[in-house]
Amino acid sequence: MSHSMGESTADTETKKVSEYTRVVYDPIDTRHYGAIHTPIYQNSLFAFENYDQFDQAFQDLQAIPVYSRGHNPTVRYLEHKIADLEEAEEAKCFSSGMAAITAAILSTVSQGDHIICVNQVYGPTREFLGGYLQKFGIETTFVDGSRIEAWEEAVRPNTRMFYLESPTTQLFQLQDIRACTTLAKSIGALTIIDNTWATPVFQKPLQLGVDLSVHSISKYIGGHSDCIGGVVIGSAAIIKALFNKEYMLFGGIMTPQTAALVSKGLRTLPLRLRRHEASALKVAAFMQTLPFVVKVNHPGLESHPQHQLAMTQMSGSTSLFSFESPMELSRIKEWANRLKYFKIAVSWGGFESLVTVNKLNSAPADSPRVVVRIYIGLEEPEDLMADIESAWKQVEALELP
Structure with a gap:
């Protein structure tokens, strides 16, 4: 397969930079004395010089470190790098792939909604969609993901979300991502894709119309079988809403130690x-x-x-x-x-x-x-x-x- 890439959020020069360079390069960080790796911020909390700064920080807990359950600089660094690699505006890291997946799903649906999902989806995701969510009155229809007609036939008036996994991780069946997202948008539904297999290097779902991309960081992104983590990637508006609700309220945070390990894996x-x-x-x-x-x-x-x-x-x-x-x-x-x-x-x-x-x-x-x-x-x-x-x-x- 040929390799092509771009950068949707950076300037024209960055668009021309290879992914090899983008995962390795950082400007000199004088705050950390030019340290090559972002330091591990082993802090539960962060102090402020005065109350005006303290009050201002609470206006944007995603951007300003107050408490590491919300923003930790080591984790935030990794989020920026992953978002850049997948050509997205924002990313939010979680303690596991399933923490990321469940937060992404719950951020898009409400009681009484209907979900359409590929039938070869990852086992725990299928259990969450087809079993756990039923107690909230949320129903899921599982379809042959390779046939866009199956997605069309499953649509109901209350369908609010499509869940894709392309390729699937047992029989490696693909979905036509562009066709699925076009259909979802036509009925006012959002689309989530598990992009763990292809990684942000080989597949850029947001460029194909997907609203949220999720990954198990434990796999290729970490790359050394030494950490567990997940990430949700999307627009700044969607990730901000997810941050304020599902991320902050469920508490499935990534630790700074994990983020440091993953950042090193991301380099290669x-x-x-x-x-x-x-x-x-x-x-x-x-x-x-x-x-x-x-x-x-x-x-x-x-x-x-x-x-x-x-x-x-x-x-x-x-x-x-x-x-x-x-x-x-x-x-x-x-x-x-x-x-x-x-x-x-x-x-x-x-x-x-x-x-x-x-x-x-x-x-x-x-x-x-x-x-x-x-x-x-x-x-x-x-x-x-x-x-x-x-x-x-x-x-x-x-x-x-």
């Missing part, structure tokens, strides 16, 4: 993603040749049914994908057990390769399949491919219960 995000992308495409293509694989789900492959759409709305692909197998679940789990360079673990986005194995719930009853989610880290792809093949040869002839 575009560089790491190029490596992840190239390695994953090589491994995914290799997986298509193996006897125990019947389908590989990776939008960056030409074999993916939505590859052309991926090339239209993303400027690159990342390294989480899945494959489907007709083999017994026990055999595939034993294959995973014998992998040397893949850890069996949840999450993704760090330097280490990962694998998880599950039944494919959407498979026909007379043709069961296993779906294996593969995350390609920063190891040498040839080593990973040799590991995959070696593990299969070890289990291929085993007698398993």
Whole structure:
């Protein structure tokens, strides 16, 4: 995929600056003696010289540090960097991806509203939308996100929000973001997208009409499997309203220590993603040749049914994908057990390769399949491919219960 970028909120010169430069460069900060990294502000509160300053600060708690539940300078620095990278006006960081997701959702809907959501959405998000919100009289319809007709058919008079996740993180199905946002705007609904897979480097949803973009910072943005966090990105007006309500009242704040770790990870995000992308495409293509694989789900492959759409709305692909197998679940789990360079673990986005194995719930009853989610880290792809093949040869002839 070709790579293109821009900057919607900065001047003309900044628009021409590469993302490699934008995540690394900061002006000399004389307040901090030219420190290369923004210091960790380990403060619960901030003092003022006089009461006039104190009163003024309460007029804009998002901009002026008073108490770290509202504004912490270390966290605020990270928010500015992420907003810049996703070409947005504002961003707000949270203690986890789910804290960001639930705050974003609750900021857009009220009792009696209706939500339309892609049916392959992240499990906890689906539970929140389809289960938890019902006690507030908020209903959700889950649709085949790949068909704009499914979104159109699900619209009700009280539909207030579309929730997208493109690509999804199990079968890696895309939604036509521009078509979905156009439909949402035509009925007066807002759109939220989980953009964690593509990151702000490879997908800029706000430029496609999305109102709010959410990320699990724990994944690629942090990049080192050492922190938990989330972020909501959008216009200054929407984020200010979210800050004053869902952020301040629910208290799901990011700590300054986490923000400092994530800021360091952000410096290398575009560089790491190029490596992840190239390695994953090589491994995914290799997986298509193996006897125990019947389908590989990776939008960056030409074999993916939505590859052309991926090339239209993303400027690159990342390294989480899945494959489907007709083999017994026990055999595939034993294959995973014998992998040397893949850890069996949840999450993704760090330097280490990962694998998880599950039944494919959407498979026909007379043709069961296993779906294996593969995350390609920063190891040498040839080593990973040799590991995959070696593990299969070890289990291929085993007698398993």
